[in-house]
Amino acid sequence: MTQARTLYEKIWDAHVVDQRDDGTAIIFIDRHLVHEVTSPQAFEGLRMAGRKVRRPDLTLAVPDHNVPTTARLDADGNRIPIADPESRAQLEALERNAPAFGVPYISATDIRQGIVHVIGPEQGFTLPGCTMVCGDSHTAAHGALGALAFGIGTSEVEHVLATQTLQLKRSKSMEIRVEGDLPAGVSPKDLILHIIGQIGAAGGTGHVVEYRGRVFEQMSIEGRLTIANMSIEAGARAGLIAPDDTTFAYLKGRPMAPKGADWDAAVAYWRTLRTDDGAVFDKSVVIDAADVAPSVTWGTSPEDVVPITGVIPDPESFEDASKRAAARKSLDYMGLTAGTPLAEVLVEHIFIGSCTNSRIEDLRAAADVLKGRRNAPGIKSALVVPGSGLVKRQAEEEGLDRIFIEAGFEWREPGCSACLGMNPDKVPSGERCASTSNRNFVGRQGPGARTHLVSPAMAAAAAVTGRLADVRELV
Numbered sequence: 420m421t422q423a424r425t426l427y428e429k430i431w432d433a434h435v436v437d438q439r440d441d442g443t444a445i446i447f448i449d450r451h452l453v454h455e456v457t458s459p460q461a462f463e464g465l466r467m468a469g470r471k472v473r474r475p476d477l478t479l480a481v482p483d484h485n486v487p488t489t490a491r492l493d494a495d496g497n498r499i500p501i502a503d504p505e506s507r508a509q510l511e512a513l514e515r516n517a518p519a520f521g522v523p524y525i526s527a528t529d530i531r532q533g534i535v536h537v538i539g540p541e542q543g544f545t546l547p548g549c550t551m552v553c554g555d556s557h558t559a560a561h562g563a564l565g566a567l568a569f570g571i572g573t574s575e576v577e578h579v580l581a582t583q584t585l586q587l588k589r590s591k592s593m594e595i596r597v598e599g600d601l602p603a604g605v606s607p608k609d610l611i612l613h614i615i616g617q618i619g620a621a622g623g624t625g626h627v628v629e630y631r632g633r634v635f636e637q638m639s640i641e642g643r644l645t646i647a648n649m650s651i652e653a654g655a656r657a658g659l660i661a662p663d664d665t666t667f668a669y670l671k672g673r674p675m676a677p678k679g680a681d682w683d684a685a686v687a688y689w690r691t692l693r694t695d696d697g698a699v700f701d702k703s704v705v706i707d708a709a710d711v712a713p714s715v716t717w718g719t720s721p722e723d724v725v726p727i728t729g730v731i732p733d734p735e736s737f738e739d740a741s742k743r744a745a746a747r748k749s750l751d752y753m754g755l756t757a758g759t760p761l762a763e764v765l766v767e768h769i770f771i772g773s774c775t776n777s778r779i780e781d782l783r784a785a786a787d788v789l790k791g792r793r794n795a796p797g798i799k800s801a802l803v804v805p806g807s808g809l810v811k812r813q814a815e816e817e818g819l820d821r822i823f824i825e826a827g828f829e830w831r832e833p834g835c836s837a838c839l840g841m842n843p844d845k846v847p848s849g850e851r852c853a854s855t856s857n858r859n860f861v862g863r864q865g866p867g868a869r870t871h872l873v874s875p876a877m878a879a880a881a882a883v884t885g886r887l888a889d890v891r892e893l894v
């Protein structure tokens with residue numbers, strides 16, 4: 420009898436090109452996404468060494484981090500140059516490097532352009548069972564479709580471009596099993612924030628996590644992408660959800676997905692990609708879905724999570740001395756006082772976007788709350804940034820753009836936007852933003868910016884009330 424294996428072990432075993440005695444292995448990489456921030460030096464390295472891209476057909480490049488989310492073409496149809504010199508240089512480098520190395524490139528003015536982690540699944544570039552990398556920590560997102568996907572550094576980007584392989588050590592395996600069903604009004608974002616709040620920002624360190632349970636089986640691909648995306652915020656190397664009929668239905672007919680007989684063969688293989696009964700995980704965590712409420716972060720780490728019904732925690736209540744010190748610092752940065760009910764915290768900015776929550780379902784969830792309502796007077800800016808041009812177009816076809824605009828939101832072009840301060844979309848110092856992104860680090864949305872991570876519906880609730888608010892009281 421063959422040994423029972425986890426999903427992670429199956430994908431790993433299928434990609435080992437060479438196994439060394441010291442535990443390192445050479446792994447074949449099926450898919451490589453490239454963006455403008457982590458690729459310029461990698462291409463430069465190839466150029467200096469006189470090397471080519473080994474498998475341009477398995478590589479896909481798109482700019483997302485630095486592109487402004489305002490109009491990209493002027494009235495005459497000419498490209499509006501990027502003002503920031505560093506951003507412009509990175510974008511221009513990618514625009515030169517992709518054609519020079521024969522890498523398929525989706526330009527900033529292409530309708531398919533968007534955040535790498537949104538366009539990969541959308542184009543059918545991301546497939547179950549494949550190994551996938553990108554010079555970007557949120558590559559974990561693609562695990563939502565059952566791909567073993569993780570972020571790599573720029574020198575590894577160069578290595579993958581040159582060889583289509585990567586030297587790696589096998590990670591440990593971890594199961595996060597969620598039992599029961601989520602209560603009404605609770606979204607995948609609330610669940611992943613809750614999970615990170617429970618296991619901590621280092622809870623998954625050294626592990627590849629597999630999310631298991633009925634909740635995930637019943638979840639849409641959009642929701643699964645939100646979950647897997649934030650695996651890295653729990654410290655995990657990657658996050659996986661076993662592919663199933665929902666995955667296959669999502670991928671069928673996507674431009675880069677297999678077609679005809681290849682599709683049938685692929686689906687037959689993908690159906691084998693499940694953790695076998697009796698397979699053993701190195702670590703196992705069980706979460707009760709009934710415990711999850713709409714979640715909000717209060718501090719400067721994604722593990723600083725409380726339910727919206729809660730209060731800002733007292734730093735002195737933490738057992739660990741370093742956690743007490745970190746919480747004091749966080750509250751100082753965030754301008755918050757222990758004991759304040761979350762629902763009394765006023766916000767000035769709203770950001771709906773990022774690779775965590777910028778897909779069509781996210782926009783629908785926010786628009787559902789905003790419909791017939793207007794942003795509260797205290798809201799100084801509210802941005803909605805679709806994850807790709809295709810998401811944007813679909814939202815417009817559904818009339819969602821009207822709902823956002825009528826509520827007082829700005830309807831923008833796709834990109835990373837205010838998820839991180841690398842482009843013009845920033846939150847002013849000392850001001851507070853309810854954000855659907857994934858990181859609330861110090862300065863993440865701009866120097867001195869204060870970030871509260873929430874779901875799209877909760878961001879909309881914050882917009883119309885001008886404070887952190889329980890969306891369940893609005894619908």
Ligand SMILES: CC(C)[C@H](C(=O)O)[C@@H](O)C(=O)O
Pocket residue numbers: 456457484554555556557570839
């Ligand atoms: C700029 C990029 C390398 C970075 C990452 O690796 O994740 C960014 O996407 C982020 O979310 O912080």
Ligand code: SF4
Pocket residue numbers: 483484534536555557773774775834835838839856857
């Ligand atoms: S949207 Fe944010 S988290 Fe995602 S890739 Fe861009 S900067 Fe990173």
